[in-house]
Amino acid sequence: MNELIDHRLRRSWTAEAADAAQLPARAAKWLEQRIGQMAPSAAPSAELTVKIPSSNLAESAVEALSEVVESANVLVDDAARLARATGLSYLDLLRRRSADAGFPVPDAVVLPADPDEVQAVLDACVKHDVGVVPFGGGTSVVGGVAALSGEKTSVIALDLVRLDALVSVDTESRIAVLQAGVRGPEAERLLGERGLTLGHIPQSFERATIGGFAATRSAGQASSGYGRFEDMVTGVRLATPRGEWKLGVAPASAAGPDLRQLAVGSEGALGVITEVSLRVRPAPPVKRYEGYALSGWEAGAAAVRDLAQNHVLADVTRLSDVDETEVSLALNAGLKTTALRKYLAARGVRRPCFLIVGWEGTAHDVAVRRRETTRRLKALGAVRVGKALGESWRHGRFGGPRQRDMLMDRGVCVETLETATYWSTVDELRDDVRAALTASLGRAIVMCHISHAYETGASLYFTVLTARDEADPVGQWQRAKAAASEAISGLGTISHHHAVGVDHAPYLSAEIGKLGVEVLRAAKSAVDPTGILNPGKLV
Numbered sequence: 178m179n180e181l182i183d184h185r186l187r188r189s190w191t192a193e194a195a196d197a198a199q200l201p202a203r204a205a206k207w208l209e210q211r212i213g214q215m216a217p218s219a220a221p222s223a224e225l226t227v228k229i230p231s232s233n234l235a236e237s238a239v240e241a242l243s244e245v246v247e248s249a250n251v252l253v254d255d256a257a258r259l260a261r262a263t264g265l266s267y268l269d270l271l272r273r274r275s276a277d278a279g280f281p282v283p284d285a286v287v288l289p290a291d292p293d294e295v296q297a298v299l300d301a302c303v304k305h306d307v308g309v310v311p312f313g314g315g316t317s318v319v320g321g322v323a324a325l326s327g328e329k330t331s332v333i334a335l336d337l338v339r340l341d342a343l344v345s346v347d348t349e350s351r352i353a354v355l356q357a358g359v360r361g362p363e364a365e366r367l368l369g370e371r372g373l374t375l376g377h378i379p380q381s382f383e384r385a386t387i388g389g390f391a392a393t394r395s396a397g398q399a400s401s402g403y404g405r406f407e408d409m410v411t412g413v414r415l416a417t418p419r420g421e422w423k424l425g426v427a428p429a430s431a432a433g434p435d436l437r438q439l440a441v442g443s444e445g446a447l448g449v450i451t452e453v454s455l456r457v458r459p460a461p462p463v464k465r466y467e468g469y470a471l472s473g474w475e476a477g478a479a480a481v482r483d484l485a486q487n488h489v490l491a492d493v494t495r496l497s498d499v500d501e502t503e504v505s506l507a508l509n510a511g512l513k514t515t516a517l518r519k520y521l522a523a524r525g526v527r528r529p530c531f532l533i534v535g536w537e538g539t540a541h542d543v544a545v546r547r548r549e550t551t552r553r554l555k556a557l558g559a560v561r562v563g564k565a566l567g568e569s570w571r572h573g574r575f576g577g578p579r580q581r582d583m584l585m586d587r588g589v590c591v592e593t594l595e596t597a598t599y600w601s602t603v604d605e606l607r608d609d610v611r612a613a614l615t616a617s618l619g620r621a622i623v624m625c626h627i628s629h630a631y632e633t634g635a636s637l638y639f640t641v642l643t644a645r646d647e648a649d650p651v652g653q654w655q656r657a658k659a660a661a662s663e664a665i666s667g668l669g670t671i672s673h674h675h676a677v678g679v680d681h682a683p684y685l686s687a688e689i690g691k692l693g694v695e696v697l698r699a700a701k702s703a704v705d706p707t708g709i710l711n712p713g714k715l716v
C-alpha cells in the first residue's frame with residue numbers, strides 16, 4: 178500500500194510507465210531554440226535522500242490513534258511520512274529534488290479502514306489537539322496536502338487509501354456509492370463490472386481519488402458530456418470533529434441552500450469525506466474521437482462558443498491555441514507534421530489551432546450528435562484533420578505528468594495554471610495572463626487551451642515552459658505564478674478545477690468577498706471549533 182504513494186514511484190506517475198516519456202533529440206533541439214540553453218539536472222535518486230525532521234507526535238497521541246486503527250496503521254517512519262508530505266506541483270517536485278526537505282512533513286501517517294474509523298481518528302485528534310491533513314491520491318497542485326500544522330504542535334496525514342470499496346449501486350436511480358479512497362481506474366473498473374461508468378477522467382485519473390475529486394470540485398476531460406464532478410454528486414458522508422454529517426436525500430431540494438455543495442469543494446477544511454453518492458451512466462459502447470483545425474485562436478474560441486450555445490458540444494471538446502498546437506506538432510513524433518501543415522495551409526489554415534472532439538454513447542447517439550457538431554464546425558471554417566489526431570490525444574492524454582518529469586530532468590521549468598471566465602472576457606484574460614507570464618519569465622513558451630466549455634464561458638488552461646533559473650528556481654516560478662494570479666484576479670476565477678489549497682488562498686477574498694470568507698470561516702468553526710482540519714488551506 179505504501180508503494181501506491183511512494184514519491185519515488187510517483188515521480189514516474191505509474192511504475193510501469195517509468196521510462197515511457199522520452200524527448201526525441203529533434204524535439205529537444207527545437208525546445209532549446211525557443212527557450213534558450215537549459216542546464217540538465219540529475220533525476221531524483223531511487224534512494225531516500227531527503228533529510229526530514231523527526232516526528233513530533235506525542236506518545237499519548239500515537240497510542241490513542243493505534244487503539245483506533247491498530248498500530249500497524251500508524252506510520253512514523255521517514256519514507257511513509259515523506260511520501261505524504263506534498264502534492265505534485267512543479268514546486269513540490271522541485272523541492273523533492275533537494276537534499277533537505279524544504280517543506281513540512283507530517284508527524285505520522287494514519288490509515289483508517291472505514292468511515293467509522295475515520296470518525297474515531299478525528300475524535301482522538303480533537304482530544305490530543307493534533308492537526309489532520311486528509312490525503313487522497315496526493316495529486317494536488319495547489320499545496321492542498323501540504324503538512325502544515327498551523328497552531329498545532331503536530332499534524333498527521335490521514336491517508337484514505339483503505340477506504341476502497343464500492344458500497345452500493347441503485348441501478349434504478351443510477352446512483353453508486355463509493356468510498357473516498359477509490360482511485361479513478363478502480364472506480365471505473367468496479368462500475369464497469371455492472372455496465373456503468375462515472376465518466377470522470379481528469380488528467381490525474383490514474384492516481385486521484387473519489388474523495389479528492391469531491392473535495393476539490395474536480396473537472397474531468399469529458400466534462401462537457403458528463404459534467405463536472407460536483408454535477409455528479411448526489412450525496413456526501415463526512416466525518417467532522419463534531420460528529421458525522423450526511424447530506425443528500427433527493428435529486429433536488431428546496432430545503433434551504435444546498436449544503437452538499439458546501440462539502441464539495443471543502444478541501445478537507447470542513448470534514449473528511451468518507452463516502453460519495455454519485456450519478457452514474459450506462460458504460461458507452463462507442464467512443465469516437467477526432468481532430469479539427471481552425472485558423473487562429475479567435476476563430477477556434479468562437480467555434481467552441483457556438484457549439485456550447487447551440488447545445489452541440491461533444492463530450493470532450495478541447496481547443497489548443499497556436500502555441501500549444503505548435504508544441505504538439507514539434508514534440509509529437511507520431512503525427513506526419515510536414516504533410517499536415519501543407520494540407521492545412523492549402524485549406525487556408527496557416528496558424529492552426531487543434532480542436533479535439535470526442536463523443537461517447539450508443540452507436541446511434543454518437544452518430545446523431547457527431548453529425549450535428551461536425552455540421553456546425555464545418556460551417557465555422559474548421560478543417561477536419563481526422564481520427565488519428567483524436568485518437569493520438571486520447572491515448573496520450575495521461576502522458577503530461579511523465580513528460581513533465583523528463584523535462585525537469587533536462588533543466589526546464591514546466592508548470593500549468595488555470596482559470597475560467599465568461600465568453601466576453603475570454604480573449605482579454607488569455608492575453609493578460611500570457612503577458613504577465615512572459616513579462617515575469619522572459620524567454621518562455623506560454624500555451625493555452627480551452628478544455629471545459631459552458632454556454633456562458635470557458636476554462637483557460639496555461640502550460641508554461643522556460644529554462645530553469647538554476648540560481649533561484651523556486652523564486653522564478655513563485656514570481657511568475659504571482660504575476661499570473663494578479664492578472665486573473667478580478668477578470669476570472671482563481672481556479673476552475675485545481676482548487677484553492679495554499680497557493681490560491683491569498684486571492685480568495687478578491688473573488689468571494691471578505692463576507693464570503695467570513696461565511697466559510699463561520700462554517701469551519703461550526704464543524705471544526707478547535708481548527709484541527711487541514712490547517713492553512715482554503716480559509
Ligand SMILES: Cc1cc2nc3c(=O)[nH]c(=O)nc-3n(C[C@H](O)[C@H](O)[C@H](O)COP(=O)(O)OP(=O)(O)OC[C@H]3O[C@@H](n4cnc5c(N)ncnc54)[C@H](O)[C@@H]3O)c2cc1C
Pocket residue numbers: 264265266310311312313314315316317318320321322337357358378379380381384385386387388389390391392393394395396397398443444445446448449450451577578674675676678711714
Ligand atoms: C498531472 C496532474 C493533472 C491534473 N489534472 C487535473 C484535471 O484534469 N482535472 C482536475 O480537476 N484536477 C486535475 N489535477 C489536480 C488534482 O488531481 C485534483 O485536484 C484531484 O481532484 C485531487 O484528488 P486527490 O485524490 O489526489 O486529492 P489530494 O491531492 O490527496 O487532495 C486534494 C485536496 O483535497 C483534500 N482531500 C483529499 N481527500 C479528501 C477527503 N476524502 N475528504 C476531505 N478532503 C480530502 C486534501 O486535503 C487536499 O486539500 C491534476 C493534477 C496533476 C498532478
